[in-house]
Amino acid sequence: MTDQSIGTAEQLKDPNYTPSLGRAVPLGIQHVLAMFVSNVTPAIIVAGAAGFGFGSNSPDFPELLYMIQMSMLFAGVATLLQTVSIGPVGAKLPIVQGTSFAFLPIMIPLVAGKGVDGLAALFTGVLIGGLFHAALGTVIGKIRFALPPLVTGLVVTMIGLALVKVGIQYAAGGVPAIGTPEYGSLLNWSAALIVIIVTLGLKFFTRGMLSVSAVLVGLIVGYVYAILVGMLPVASIAGSWNNASAFALPMPFKYGFEMSAAAIIGFCLMAFISAIETVGDVSGIAKGGAGREATEEEIKGATYADGFGTAVAGIFGGLPNTSFSQNVGLIAMTGVMSRHVVTIGAIFLIICGLIPKVGGVIRTVPIEVLGGGVIVMFGMVVAAGISMLSDVDWNRRNMVIFAISLSVGLGLQLEPGAVQYLPDTLRILMTSGLLPAAFLAIVLNLVLPQELSAESTEEVSGGLAGDSKGSLPG
Template structure:
């Protein structure tokens, strides 16, 4: 924990969000926040581009569109973060909340754009805009709807987000999407690049300290990138071509891809806004507890939710993906002990500058898909683990087991076999085959309507004798 001897300030100052440490220390701390979230922030744009069918080579006609999506991810993550730290009226928490592109919406975005190229982006960004406005409205009622989203529901939803995306990580590590027709798909060379990333990431995460551990995924991808250069997966010529084909400076373009009102996109983004809002509430609470040792105020929670929604809505206008608060930065605040919102402001400015320079996106795009796959495997696996961790707070009685079982079975099943609902309307089919939305909706409804008296009944008949004993505790000798 930081203290006065670090030169950052007194313990009282470090717990004050309005305090600014000396610039020569505040700016590096802000960059540290960016490094902790950088890979996670740009990855959704690359995944959406891959799902849409964009070509990833520097000579591809879709290459400028891919660069633009990456550029907007950085730019609007920075702008949304500024909303949280600087605030505009009631918008923003006035806390060191770092915003970034949300993984949670990927299971909704992928089927909306699947195989449609640029044509699918109008409906996507229409959904981002309207969903963002709805998300902002949740700020007025977020305290009143949290009862409908206990750990049973939120843990299931977070776990489902990870489960919906782990396939993407495996495909990327094997050679890309759609790459099954390529002879090298699944080759040992492709997998070796992904495994270098995984091994380096794990090594740094568990055997390093400080910034090396915080930036483990980023450094793992850099190691994989160097390996890919050495073994010929990517060449210096390809890197040079990508750099030369990108502009040195570019401004965002409003409604670059048009605007389309898609019922499936709007419903999907609005429903997922509830999950994102609850995630932000948790992150804001984590920041105030870890950095200042207090609970978040209602004003801070409302402001953070407003900023979440407004940031996403504005991003949708210019071709950016929905934003949410980033949990890894919550841990960074607890680790450094620096609660200053102005430190995060410096990081936000750095992101904005990167977002205005397409050459930065061009460098990011030269990362081989196999290398990115190694990082994605780690990130999405951690999403699943985070959901399981949230579920550990659930008392696993018969009622909760039934809710979890039915929600998971239907949600994951529809995701694994989309043809099971092939005769439904296209809008309904997109929503159902995301897997995430049906699982979340079923869990919320069952949690609200099933009687609590089921909670005291035995779970043996539904678990085959494999039920836990009071949230996973070891049974006592006199228990059966």
């Protein structure tokens, strides 16, 4: 609900308007609460895939802390690029940037089991992919035709489907615990279920900041529960806090520089999807916050900032950034369009990113507790993709495109051994599932004649209805 007490209706729609500090600071922190968990989770997942030990005494613990730290720091830096802007870079709109889930299906195979050795190629890919992403700002308006809701909806759905397995593994005890007696125990699942129940309760039965930060509060409740039942010894919390420094600056090319074809191709291809997501978020902010369409300059500036923010993060060991859709919804809910409010949130993220002790506390969250939050977040990604697919006209042509793309992409992801004889670069790209599905959907959408659209769906659906917009067969 719009809070008219912080400004007139016209002021609230103005990105350049600044509410009083007493109002702006809570609103800025609210934006951070809405995205905080989603922002640091990809770093934890990538670290887990690389095989880092999660205990405070693990030799890999400092690397994990550093990745969490960079996630916060460069989410803030990228957000500042959007709100403050530098020349043409930045939309000068209240766009919140954060670490992208979309790239996880690409990043996980790149680092799987390699430890620190896999990070040089990963972050070099982030850097080059970010520069490519920024270059898309010059042509973003011309390539949107190749990414209709059929393609983008499929890609977003595939992102969620690629990650739901991670949520279940975490809730059951984490990847390192697979095969052990405690994996899948009632105690492990109880912590995850506590998070899910609290999150759903707050999301649907409260309003305001509690509802917006439901996942974060759910994790806090799960965290306390883990301490009470003995899953998380208090001594380990103190150890994590003590082993993390009070202040640290980022290091350029901390993990080196390594050109990997799989990483570069993967990040550049995913840049198309991330760019279109940002265009959608910019349009949503302009429409929901100001009641107007986004200008071409705003769309270009947002895309430039998206790419350059990612490139800078890659230099210092940060993961790819993108605009966060949950914050678009927050702007529509509060009705406050001020970019300076989001700037306050960005500064808060930067401060947290410079204090490793914050990352030390985050890392003590038990994997089972995090699993409860991840199940909710990744499930919402799938739901968002399905929502986008509801805009598709489900005729014979579109059903064939969707069916083939989903079957090949999901199939390769579930059975990676089917392409074990491909060269390493191609094998990594194919087994992500996401890229082959997106590639097939884009190519088939451009190649298959539109004349098929008018034909019956019975041949491919067995007689099930499916020829109306927004309705799925069956």
